[in-house]
Amino acid sequence: MRLFALAFLLGTATLQHQGALPAFDSALPGLALLLAAGLLARERRVPLAMLLAVAGGLLGFGHAAWRAELRLADELPFRWEGADVEVVGVISGLPQPAESGTRFAFAVEEIRTAGAVVPRDVALTWYRERSPKASGVPRLAAGERWRFTVRLKRPRGLANPHAFDFEPWALERGIRATGYVRTLSRYERVDARVEGWPYTLHRWRGEIREAMLAHLSANRMRGVVVALAIGDHDAIASDDWEVFWRTGVGHLMSISGLHITMLAAAAFAVAFFAWVRVPPLALYIPARKAAVVAGVLAALAYALMTGYAVPAQRTLLMLATLAACVLADRHGAPSRVLALAALIVVLADPWAVLSAGFWLSFGAVASIFYVMSLRAGRRGRLHAAYVEQLAVTVAMMPMLLALFQEFSLVSPIANAFAIPVVSLVVVPLAICGAFLPLPFLLDVAHAVMLALMSPLERLAELPFAMLESHEPAAWSLMAGVVGCAWLLAPRGIPMRSLGAAWVAPMFTVAPQTPAQGEAWLDVLDVGNGLAVSVRTSHHAIVYDTGPGWSADADSGSRIVVPFLRGEGIRTLDGMVVSHADDDHSGGAISIAGSRAPPWLLSSVPPADPIHLAFERSIRCEAGQRWRWDGVDFEILHPAAAMYDETGRRKENDRGCVLKVSTASASALLAGDVEARAEAEMLARDPGALRADLVLVPHHGSKTSSTPAFVAAVAPRYALVSVGYRNRFKHPNAAVLARYAAIGSRILRTDEGGALRAVLPAFPSQPLVVRAYAERARYWSDRRPHSWIDP
Incomplete structure (x- = not known):
């Protein structure tokens, strides 16, 4: 399974780096290769492992190509770019206020302009008019049906080295056109409440957001409290994001896999405690299995409350994979479970391999499995937590340098106290304050978060808080991964310190620069x-x-x-x-x-x-x-x-x-x-x-x-x-x-x-x-x- 999953992942990643999708006839050589490998494996001329690797790679490549064909088929034709098109549809996500207007996702249901072709899912902006007589942007809410005229263009980001790439981000989320509402043309709210669970969910989240923002008023950390409760990060100030980034705790301020996992673990513990105290229930269904189901349901509920964003979906799939193994009494090695989870995530979302979050999430979990498997049974829980945090910091270094060219040196210290405070205190308080008639809990969550900011700001101000470097060459990056694994090996492994020599080229091998006179x-x-x-x-x-x-x-x-x-x-x-x-x-x-x-x-x-x-x-x-x-x-x-x-x-x-x-x-x-x-x-x-x-x-x-x-x-x-x-x-x-x-x-x-x-x-x-x-x-x-x- 591990080899097949790794090959499937590699095949998927290979497709995502192609300049063009393969034609159908180009798949014939791959199918022939797979057939030949199968026949040779049957006659024991080729090891089964090789067959699994070939099959996984080809299937991963083919599956990603098929999904890409389907996604690209729903596109905006060039001739309709910049044209006025009247559409009817539903606001399908939480509208985001901005300085210039309001941004929102829109699901097109009907095209009123004759002959026009428009993708189903588009991202729109309703700009605020600058005229003194302008009425402003109307109040928008998820689940409303609107009719208006739009101008659209195909998804096009800014293409620069080392910077965010909008186009694959939009592709993964199914956004096939962007544009704006033509306010000079007639517009109308057709229906204030469209039924359907996605619309109801986002409308409910919008109402909760408004109530939370109103209750917390102008308090500094209100954006963080709202983000941890319902997954809306727009109210977090840029200065605060800078502190979180420099201290390496930015992952805690979004709906990360850590929060969902810890909530699932808490639900598991509560369900297990309750189940074992009702013997008749435990006779029919083991408490462990019942608790696993409760944990997954809690994770699903939290993921839905926070908007069911792509990162939350990935974490939910990982937890569901683990739960399925427990329910099926398949207690394999952690690496097998992780490989199966990665396979399921990539099957559901072939574009996940383009996301930094995918690699950081699986990389962090893999590093914890690696160090804990080598140190099984050593010392206590506090030492284990310290080792896990150190392992994640060291293991993520090559990946963070490749993706962002910087990482936080104070991250182990900051996360040591921020993770328990945010995950065990602030998140539960924010959720309970948002969804229960206990608004004072929001004030408590805000006070705790404000107190947490003081040590974080002091760490962020340290001149050595952030280590910055150039983007490492591919070969030095691979050497760095090997070096980090060597450094994290337990005592007794010979010449562990040589791992640092493998890590060094990431920092010491400088990128090419202009020659003298150039x-x-x-x-x-x-x-x-x-x-x-x-x-x-x-x-x-x-x-x-x-x-x-x-x-x-x-x-x-x-x-x-x-x-x-x-x-x-x-x-x-x-x-x-x-x-x-x-x-x-x-x-x-x-x-x-x-x-x-x-x-x-x-x-x-x-x-x-x-x-x-x-x-x-x-x-x-x-x-x-x-x-x-x-x-x-x-x-x-x-x-x-x-x-x-x-x-x-x-x-x-x-x-x-x-x-x-x-x-x-x-x-x-x-x-x-x-x-x-x-x-x-x-x-x-x-x-x-x-x-x-x-x-x-x-x-x-x-x-x-x-x-x-x-x-x-x-x-x-x-x-x-x-x-x-x-x-x-x-x-x-x-x-x-x-x-x-x-x-x-x-x-x-x-x-x-x-x-x-x-x-x-x-x-x-x-x-x-x-x-x-x-x-x-x-x-x-x-x-x-x-x-x-x-």
Whole structure:
């Protein structure tokens, strides 16, 4: 079973990394291989283990491909993207209030627009109108049936190295289109209460959420109490999430497998205690089996109360597998039960292998089984708990480095007191306060959680609380897994300390960096904004920082910082912000707080709070130059006199234009400059504009890239940072045609994701531009090309 389950898992994971789904006829060689292996095994020419491995791998691959075909069949056709479509359907999840409006899941029941095709499950946003006369977003609740007009697009996330990928997340949850409600069109609440258990469940959760938030009012930890009771995390403040992450207890603040398992264990204990005290019942059904059923039912109830999210479903399947083994009197080794649970989870959800939670959950359980099996019967329960926590911390290190490039060093200490407090005190109090007429228990839960935050904050403030590293190479990651297993082996295993030598390459083998005289430009995919990392062999800066999305989220913290961390860039040598528009400066403060650049070079007005995040803030002016590692940097715009024209000049036209030049190639980063600024640069020094690569000004807007400017730059490559189906309709077709007419190769972030340009140090080396999304998986519409110029 273990070998078959492992092979099935491997086959499933292999399918999820394919660029396209296999055709039916491509399955014939696999079937032939399976048949041949079966015949040889029958004649004992091939070991049974090999047959199980081949069968498991092929079945896992085939099952995942079949499920993917079914899921992708329910898609939004390209021709209906951006079109107005009238639909009728039901709000199928808990609506989530946001700064700009309300987000909600919507199950489409009827399409009123003739000929339109819309997936059944879509994610919508009802934006708040900015007009003074606007009525605002109506109050939405789960289980309501609405009729309105929507504009949809296919699921499309931002494609960047080391950052969250929305598309597989949406695919696993069945979200096949995203969009927004057209408030200018007629809308109507058709039915205030639609029957059906999913709708009733989420409507009930919504009512409980409102009552909890109202009772706890503006109390700081109310978001955590609500999250632990009903699984809604939106009210948890970003600062609190940062404390939880730095101390390694973030898993406790969501509906984790730990909470569900401990609730099931508590129900098991209560049921067992009660059952053995009623002898007639124990004669018919053993107390152990009855208690196991009670534990699974309690876990199911809690999973339903918290929204039956995908992680909760996985944990429930794991517990159900364990319960089935107990009920069937199959008491196999823990590794067999774990393998069977993984097999059942992947059968139910083939996309689970793409989730960090899947690997962290099973990895944590496997590490506990491993260390406890090697130390059976040693010392007491307190020592066992200490060993388990230490094992999880050490065992998860390679996985956390691979997934997030950081992990908490204070996690064993924080979890030692946080796990019992949260799981045994706060969670029961929150549940009882939410679902019983005992609201004072919510206040007690809040007080306990608030008291817990004090030691957590002190641990989070320690300078060594979080260990950060680059994304390890695959071979060093495998070596690290072996090293951690060796380190966790019991005393008596020879040369245990050598495990540290196997772990070391994860930290000591640095990722590739630019050579002397070479420059790397990474144009990150931040939607309709701009953020560029510029690196030389020993220095790094960021040019523009992308947009801010809300008070708690911006592209700096969500995209730029994870990219820098994954690439091993711990500090920045400076930052250039071209101008104050939010789509270029929105992430600056987050990046400054994480990577501490010593100076800011910008045209941002002096009163802007962005300046407070830097030790030095310098006004960018044409003529400023510096040289790093054989690479030249020069500011071409604006002239110093232009700062005296405040109020008579657009912010765009006063933006900083940066030229980066190696000995054999150059790149022009033009921000959002428009025709007026382009004309001024042409008048000052048209030759300085010549570049092999240009970041197309203002995302390809028709107000920029005049014919004279394009001719002066004459780039071999024109890179466009632009959002997919953005509301500004960037880039303009005439602008793209202008670059194409002079032979420029055009690459766009909405098609290729993040773009990397390598400016060579020597004329004999090629200029390389690669698209991150060239490795797109089967669910992605992106099919970009990369270029290597001789």
